[in-house]
Amino acid sequence: MNFFEHQDRARRNTRRLVALFGLAVAAIVVAVYAAVVAFLMTTEAGHYVAEGGLAAPEVLVPVLAGTLFVIAAGSGYKTLQLSGGGPVVARLLGGRPLDPNSGDPDERRVLNVVEEMAIAAGTPVPDVYLLAGEHGINAFAAGRTPADAVVGVTGGTARQLSRDELQGVVAHEFSHILNGDMRLNLRLIGVIHGILVISLIGYFIMRAGGRSRPSGRKKGGGAAIALLGLALYVIGWIGVFFGRLIKAGVSRQREFLADAAAVQFTRNPLGIAGALKKIGGHGAGSRIGHRRAEEASHLFFSNALKKSFLGLTATHPPLDERIRRIDPSFDSTFPVVEYPPGERRAAAPEGALGPEARPAGRGAIPLPGIPFPGAAALAGAASAPARVAESVGTLDPAHVAWATTLLAELPAGLREAAHEPTAARALTFALLLDADPEVRSRQLEALGRSSEPAVATETRRLLLRLESLRPEARIPLLDLALPALRRLSPEQYRSYRTMVRALADADGRVSLLEYTLHRMLLRHLDPHFGAPRRKGVQFYSLKGLGQEVSCLLSLLARAGVQPGTADGGEEVAAAAVAAGARELAQAGLEPRLVEREACRLRDLDGALERLALAAPRLKERLLRAAVAVVVHDREVTREEGELLRAVADGLDCPVPPFLRAAEG
Amino acid sequence: MIGALVTLAVIVLLLLFLVGIYNSLVTLRNRYKNAFAQIDVQLKRRHDLIPNLVETAKGYMAHERGTLEAVIAARNQAVSAREAAAKAPGDPGAMRDLMQAEGALGGVLGRLFALSESYPDLKANQTMAQLMEELTSTENKVAFARQAFNDAVMSYNIAREKFPNVLIAGPFGFHAAALFEIEEPAQREAPKVSFS
Numbered sequence: 001m002n003f004f005e006h007q008d009r010a011r012r013n014t015r016r017l018v019a020l021f022g023l024a025v026a027a028i029v030v031a032v033y034a035a036v037v038a039f040l041m042t043t044e045a046g047h048y049v050a051e052g053g054l055a056a057p058e059v060l061v062p063v064l065a066g067t068l069f070v071i072a073a074g075s076g077y078k079t080l081q082l083s084g085g086g087p088v089v090a091r092l093l094g095g096r097p098l099d100p101n102s103g104d105p106d107e108r109r110v111l112n113v114v115e116e117m118a119i120a121a122g123t124p125v126p127d128v129y130l131l132a133g134e135h136g137i138n139a140f141a142a143g144r145t146p147a148d149a150v151v152g153v154t155g156g157t158a159r160q161l162s163r164d165e166l167q168g169v170v171a172h173e174f175s176h177i178l179n180g181d182m183r184l185n186l187r188l189i190g191v192i193h194g195i196l197v198i199s200l201i202g203y204f205i206m207r208a209g210g211r212s213r214p215s216g217r218k219k220g221g222g223a224a225i226a227l228l229g230l231a232l233y234v235i236g237w238i239g240v241f242f243g244r245l246i247k248a249g250v251s252r253q254r255e256f257l258a259d260a261a262a263v264q265f266t267r268n269p270l271g272i273a274g275a276l277k278k279i280g281g282h283g284a285g286s287r288i289g290h291r292r293a294e295e296a297s298h299l300f301f302s303n304a305l306k307k308s309f310l311g312l313t314a315t316h317p318p319l320d321e322r323i324r325r326i327d328p329s330f331d332s333t334f335p336v337v338e339y340p341p342g343e344r345r346a347a348a349p350e351g352a353l354g355p356e357a358r359p360a361g362r363g364a365i366p367l368p369g370i371p372f373p374g375a376a377a378l379a380g381a382a383s384a385p386a387r388v389a390e391s392v393g394t395l396d397p398a399h400v401a402w403a404t405t406l407l408a409e410l411p412a413g414l415r416e417a418a419h420e421p422t423a424a425r426a427l428t429f430a431l432l433l434d435a436d437p438e439v440r441s442r443q444l445e446a447l448g449r450s451s452e453p454a455v456a457t458e459t460r461r462l463l464l465r466l467e468s469l470r471p472e473a474r475i476p477l478l479d480l481a482l483p484a485l486r487r488l489s490p491e492q493y494r495s496y497r498t499m500v501r502a503l504a505d506a507d508g509r510v511s512l513l514e515y516t517l518h519r520m521l522l523r524h525l526d527p528h529f530g531a532p533r534r535k536g537v538q539f540y541s542l543k544g545l546g547q548e549v550s551c552l553l554s555l556l557a558r559a560g561v562q563p564g565t566a567d568g569g570e571e572v573a574a575a576a577v578a579a580g581a582r583e584l585a586q587a588g589l590e591p592r593l594v595e596r597e598a599c600r601l602r603d604l605d606g607a608l609e610r611l612a613l614a615a616p617r618l619k620e621r622l623l624r625a626a627v628a629v630v631v632h633d634r635e636v637t638r639e640e641g642e643l644l645r646a647v648a649d650g651l652d653c654p655v656p657p658f659l660r661a662a663e664g
Numbered sequence: 665m666i667g668a669l670v671t672l673a674v675i676v677l678l679l680l681f682l683v684g685i686y687n688s689l690v691t692l693r694n695r696y697k698n699a700f701a702q703i704d705v706q707l708k709r710r711h712d713l714i715p716n717l718v719e720t721a722k723g724y725m726a727h728e729r730g731t732l733e734a735v736i737a738a739r740n741q742a743v744s745a746r747e748a749a750a751k752a753p754g755d756p757g758a759m760r761d762l763m764q765a766e767g768a769l770g771g772v773l774g775r776l777f778a779l780s781e782s783y784p785d786l787k788a789n790q791t792m793a794q795l796m797e798e799l800t801s802t803e804n805k806v807a808f809a810r811q812a813f814n815d816a817v818m819s820y821n822i823a824r825e826k827f828p829n830v831l832i833a834g835p836f837g838f839h840a841a842a843l844f845e846i847e848e849p850a851q852r853e854a855p856k857v858s859f860s
Contacts, residue, residue, distance in 0.1 A: 062669045069673055077680050081687060088691075097698060099705055421702065422808040454804060487702060489815035492808075 003178065003393025003653065007616035010180035011537070013250060014187060020246050021191050028198060028239045029067045035231035036063050042224040070201065075194030082186050085527070086143030086150030087127065089186070089299065093140075094290050095129030095152050100419035100483045106158040113163065113170050114151055116407065117265075119476040120399035121174055122645060122654040124524045126151050127483050130158065136284040137161065137275065139301040141173035142182055146654060147524045149177045156284065160337065161275055167400075168262050168272030169301055175261030178393040178654060181254055185299050188250070192243035193295070199236020205229030244313040251298040251315045259322055267397040273327040276302070280319050280334035384631045385583055385624035388644070392623065392653045399656045406473055411465045418477060424484035425496055426458035428521060430466055431474050432503050433459075434514050442509075446502045455499075471638040472657060475645055478521055486528050493529045497522065512559040513639055515601045516646035519608070523650065538613040542587040542621070545614065548607035549622065550591040551599035553580045556629045556647070558596070560640060576632040580625035587621055608650040619651050685832050692823050693754075696816035696841055700753035702809040703844065707746050707766070710802045714739045714773075717795045721776065724786035731776055738769040754817060754841030766846050773799075810844050817841045 001009070037059065082088055090097070098107050111128055118125040123146045131138075134154035143149030151173050161169065176182055206229030262272045279286045279302050286302035297304045298315040305315075316322075323330045407415065417423035429447060433440045447456040469477075488496060504510055504518040539545060557576035561569030574593040581591050599607075611622060626647055630640050641658040648655040718732050725732065745765035749758040777796070780786050787793075821840055824833040832838070 062666060066669055066672070070676070073676055073680060077683070080684075084691070091691075091694060097701075099701060101705060420805060421812070422805050487699070487812065489699065489812040490819075491815045492812055 002390050002620075004389075004616040004620040006179040006393065010184055011616075014184050017184070017188065017191070017246065017250065021243075024195065024239055024242050024246075025068070025071055028071070028195065028235055029064060031235045031238075032067045032198070032232065033060065033063045035228060035235065038231075039224055039228040067198070070197055071194040073194075074197030075190050078193035079187070079190035082190055083144075085148040086141075086182075087129075087148075089140075089142035089296060090127075090129035090150050090152050092292050093131060093152065093288070093296060094133065094292075095131050098128045098130055101416065109163060110153055110158050110166065110170075112407075113166050115480060116400055116403040117167070117170050117174050117395075118479060119403035119406065120265075120395045120656060121178060121393075122395075122475070122479075122649070122656045123149075123174075123177065124479050124482045126177070127486060128153070131155065131288070131290070134288055134290070136287045136289075136304075137279045137282055137302070138286040138288060138304060139169050139173055140296070140299040141176045142186065142296075142299055143177070144183050144186065145527075145652065146177050147652075148527050149182060151177075154288070156282070160282070161278065164266075164268060164271040165275040165278065166271075167266055168268065169275050171262035171265040172258045172272060172301060174265070175258045176254075179254075179257075179261075181258075182299075184250070185296075188247050188298060189295055192240065192247065195236060195239035195243050197236070198239060199233050202229050202232025202234070202236050206233055241313070247298045248313050248315050252317050255316050255322070256325060259326060261394075263326055265395050265397070266400065269326045273323055273330070276319055276323045276326075277330075277334055278337050280323075281337040283337075383628075385627040388627045388648075388655065389620050389624050392620075392648065392655055395656045398659055402657055402659055403476065406476055410473070410477075411468060414462070414465055414469075414477065415480070417462060418481040419484050421484045421487050421492075423458065423462075424481040425488075425499075426455055426462050428478060428481050428485070429455070429459045429499065429503060430462040431477055432500065432514055432518050432521070433463065434510050436509075436511070439509050439511075443503050446505075447499065450495075450499050450502070452495075471642055474517065475520075475642055475649075476657070478517065479524075482521075482524055485525055488529075490529055493525070497525075510601065512555055512601065512604075513643045513646065515604065516643060516650065519605065520646050520649045536613075537615050539610070539618065540615050542584065542589050542614065542618050545611060546589055546591065548610050549584070549589060549625070550577075550594050551603055551607045552611065552622075552647070553577045553591050553625060553629050554594045554599055555601075555604055556580075556626055556643070557593060557632075559643065560630055560633055572633065576629045579632040580629035583625040583628050584621055587618065591625075608647070612651050614651075619653060622651065623648055623653055682832060685829050686836060689820075689824060689829065689833060689836075689838050692816070692820040693838065693841075696813060696820050697753045699809070699813040699816040700750070700844075703806065703813055704746065704750050706802055706805045706809050707742070710799065710806065711739055711743050711746065713795055713799055713802065717792070717799070720789060720791050720795065721780065721786060724783050724789070725779065728779055731772070731779055734772050735769075735776055738765070738772045741765045742769045753813075754820075756840075756842040759842040759844055763844065763846060770846065810846070814843045814845070817843050 040059065087097075098111060100111060102108055102111060107130065110130075114128050115125050126141075126143070126146075126149045129150055129152040131152060131154045135156045136154055137156040137160060139151065139153045139157055141149055141151050151170065153169075157166065157169065206226050209223070209225030209227070209229050259272060263269045266272070286300070286304060287306065288300065288304040293304045300315075302319070303314060303316045320330065320332050414427065417427045433443055444456060444460070447459060450456070485493075485496070500518055500522060504515055542549065554573070554577060557573035557580075558569065560576065561572055565572055570593070577591060577593045581589070584591060611619075614622065627644060630636060630644055645655045645658070714735065718735055721728075722732060742762075742765040745758075745762040749755075749762040752758045780792075823829055824838050824840070
């Protein structure tokens with residue numbers, strides 16, 4: 001199953017969930033109605049029922065309306081609260097954001113592992129939150145899209161896992177991020193909250209009824225109210241119970257898949273198996289003490305709560321079953337993990353880089369029932385478009401190793417610059433400067449005229465250090481700078497954004513690559529600063545998007561034309577677009593090379609915005625078409641590789657870095 | 665019956681609205697507290713650079729012990745003010761103390777730099793030049809972080825003073841937060857002294 005199939009499946013699961021929830025609400029409404037009717041029978045209002053029968057409209061309509069309203073209000077409120085995305089959830093659980101520049105060794109380690117994984121996956125580096133007071137070993141990933149995802153770890157995780165184990169846990173969380181599981185998780189929280197409100201109301205009515213002392217006017221009036229409250233409370237509780245069953249059913253299966261993905265990403269089963277074993281042997285296990293833990297229990301890496309009801313409402317599969325799936329030789333004895341919190345773990349020899357620590361001879365671990373994409377699929381699929389499409393949303397230990405090496409080899413001071421808000425701005429400006437000297441001087445002029453002249457100086461300074469940087473490092477550096485840039489205040493972001501757009505403008509002579517890079521940067525930052533959310537999926541067929549597709553492919557085709565080709569390269573470009581068209585033949589589209597004036601860089605914005613709203617399968621074909629266009633001339637420069645990655649990012653498809661053949 | 669239900673619905677919506685206000689105040693408060701962490705990081709950098717600076721200067725300015733000791737004293741004062749403020753970001757008392765301590769430190773550093781003009785050997789020293797360069801760059805970072813913090817504090821203060829938020833803010837302990845501003849002491853930068 002590739003990335004696009006995962007996304008499809010996640011959306012199908014959401015629909016299934018909504019249906020189940022609808023059933024639960026219907027059942028609750030019936031039960032509430034019964035309780036209210038029973039209550040009314042004990043009062044003088046009972047004549048409504050006696051006269052109108054069991055479906056007396058005077059009773060039915062208000063009860064129906066009231067119950068539905070309460071549930072809708074409860075769910076709506078919670079969903080609204082969660083619309084803030086990952087950071088809201090993290091704060092809800094008591095998390096503190098880690099400073100990207102942190103000097104604390106444990107924090108630094110977590111930050112480094114997350115950075116490497118994000119660069120290897122081709123996604124923005126997420127903010128990392130620490131649940132400092134939690135001693136259990138656990139982690140979570142929350143957010144609506146990879147762009148606003150956050151990763152959280154407990155204090156126990158930061159202090160007590162080895163680097164390999166930490167990497168396994170982070171890989172597991174990244175698979176949730178990449179597979180679109182997070183949005184479903186958040187929706188579950190919102191939906192179940194609505195049912196919870198019923199039991200809350202019942203609780204209050206129970207208290208109110210209990211307090212009033214009936215003076216014997218009605219036959220046991222106060223007691224009847226209390227009973228009504230009790231009934232509502234029980235109904236709500238049953239509703240929540242079923243909600244938890246739904247949660248458990250959905251999330252348990254996904255946890256196995258995420259474990260398998262973690263093994264695939266790191267090719268090191270010992271890492272994640274080790275983490276699971278430590279959880280088993282740890283006194284606090286993976287328990288989260290925070291009172292809000294139950295709401296978000298399905299977001300965690302491992303069981304955050306104490307024993308569940310008969311194992312039915314457990315959000316995670318049993319530990320030893322998870323371990324056995326990864327490490328069949330596991331014999332159910334957990335290591336004794338005794339380190340008191342706060343003490344550094346004993347110096348066990350750890351592999352400096354995760355992938356190197358895997359034991360010899362252990363290669364790819366086939367997991368029962370779960371096909372192992374990656375090596376097989378990529379080697380078997382002959383064409384580049386298919387290979388790239390398969391690689392979306394996955395990664396390889398080779399990518400992680402590449403990321404680690406890249407970070408280690410960065411020229412001095414660039415990494416620190418990326419981690420600090422002031423310098424990160426200048427760094428991104430420097431990275432967005434065009435290669436053409438004339439355009440570049442114009443851009444620097446524009447920067448100099450901006451409100452902060454110091455920024456232009458800093459940019460020039462960093463520019464010198466970037467001279468020796470290889471082209472493939474641009475996207476990773478931009479991704480690396482994102483956590484620091486998220487810390488700008490809204491006003492600071494506004495001026496930053498204006499400057500970035502000014503750079504991209506430069507009289508419209510900026511190259512396609514710089515344009516897509518600046519677009520990528522803003523696209524990942526705008527949602528954090530309150531830009532309106534994009535809708536989910538609006539296009540289930542490419543028929544209505546013909547113009548946008550032609551525009552995109554034409555721009556890509558022309559960008560690949562060597563300067564000085566005959567007739568301005570129009571014939572070559574047309575042939576390239578035709579190659580891309582072949583990938584889209586099934587979609588009933590016939591993209592052609594459009595006039596230069598019909599599709600400028602500005603139009604690319606609008607085109608990509610709309611194409612990003614297409615269904616996952618359509619995006620897969622789009623991506624394949626884009627790749628076909630670029631590889632048509634049999635010469636893919638490194639810049640073209642970056643262009644493809646930036647375009648894919650614009651379609652919300654994370655593509656891991658392209659490794660040279662020698663790197664595997 | 666209908667009337668009662670409608671009233672109930674209105675009350676519920678009102679409650680949700682109020683809870684929404686509460687939550688937004690909490691969010692804004694968290695934002696400025698996190699923004700203070702940025703300042704904290706940069707101030708700590710600044711404070712950590714100073715002992716090194718003083719050590720280097722000591723070698724050349726043996727007679728200026730008074731000034732050097734004043735620098736260290738001001739630095740220590742600033743460190744404790746910073747730590748206190750980190751525990752209560754936005755608290756007017758803590759912010760005031762921090763502002764005063766940082767201002768004093770800036771003043772005393774200025775005196776040191778002015779003095780160092782008379783010691784050409786010291787000025788030529790590589791380490792000294794590097795440290796001063798880092799101090800300047802840290803000043804810029806502090807200024808930037810301060811701006812972000814003050815923006816966040818302003819948003820919070822405005823939100824809590826608006827109507828109807830002001831009704832929630834008082835009873836639930838959302839106090840006004842203080843901005844963080846450093847008065848530029850007269851001699852922050854080494855003045856250009858020329859002996860013509």
